[in-house]
Amino acid sequence: MAGRRRTGALVLLAAVQLTASACAWPGGTPEIPSSHPAPRDAANDRIGALFLGSADGPRMCTASVVSSPHRNLLVTAAHCVETLDRGREEGLVFAPGFRDGRTPYGTWPLTGITVDGRWTAAEDPEYDVAFLTVAGVDGQEIEDVLGGNRLGTGRGFDLPVSVTGYPNDSEEPITCSTRTASHSPTQESFRCTGYSVGTSGSPWLTADGAVIGVIGGYQQGGFEDQVSYSVAFDARVAELYRRATA
Structure with a gap:
């Protein structure tokens, strides 16, 4: 995977x-x-697992909420979301605070991935970072719920x-x-x-x-x-x- x-x-x-x-x-x-x-605390609940499709799907990587003007941003590694052999991963969701199969804050679908072009072109390890935007849930942005x-x-x-x-x-x-x-x-x-x-x-x-x-x-x-x-x-x-x- x-x-x-x-x-x-x-x-x-x-x-x-x-x-x-x-x-x-x-x-x-x-x-x-x-x-x-x-x-289990507020700081660790800002950290979660990235899944493919849903929280019942394959677990991919770890991500966390980072403060941003639109209050909807995560940070992770670029190789978690885009590779030369698979391209850009589609259908990823973020489950903050995931434990024992439970998603206490639900799942947040990704709506955007930002990586450096030098990662996209050649997987240059100097640019193995990605920022991810997530959709709001129930009228709230993720940073409104968890902080960042x-x-x-x-x-x-x-x-x-x-x-x-x-x-x-x-x-x-x-x-x-x-x-x-x-x-x-x-x-x-x-x-x-x-x-x-x-x-x-x-x-x-x-x-x-x-x-x-x-x-x-x-x-x-x-x-x-x-x-x-x-x-x-x-x-x-x-x-x-x-x-x-x-």
Whole structure:
């Protein structure tokens, strides 16, 4: 299924990735923290699962509500919603706060997808971010119901974040408190176990409620579940946001 974060790579590929990732932390590799079930609260309810067709259909990725002028915007990874082999996914719905098969806030159909043309043309990992617009439900926009996280750009690396997402093998979201690191000048990473298939698009949230990354980018988020990546949220992402909210 397209749009899912890859795992279970060959041992050689995993070893190469681990070596590269360890270099991103000055002074050596720290102990890797473990994810745990995410508590039910307002912040985590802004995060949900993307499904194909309906909440009974295939689960694709994770997305979250981001504040916008029209109050109808989500952010996720571009590979969750458009790939070269499948084209743009049609019929996606967002289920915020999804747990144990339940959709406490209903499902919100996507009405638009904004990705950079360099992702569309060649799946350039430097542009693996997407903004999604969703239709209103019962006369309300999604941000009116759930609130939204501010978009944070240009904040650099080595920041404390919490990352919450939906592994496909779990009926509830997981979360982890960790720190970002520089994988390259334009890609960031974090270490925590458990971020397997389905967690692409999971937001990286600072303590002041800003989303500064989503699982994706390098290796579409990572070849194994202990190290995850994101495009650094910088001017590229700010410009994409401007397009999505124009």
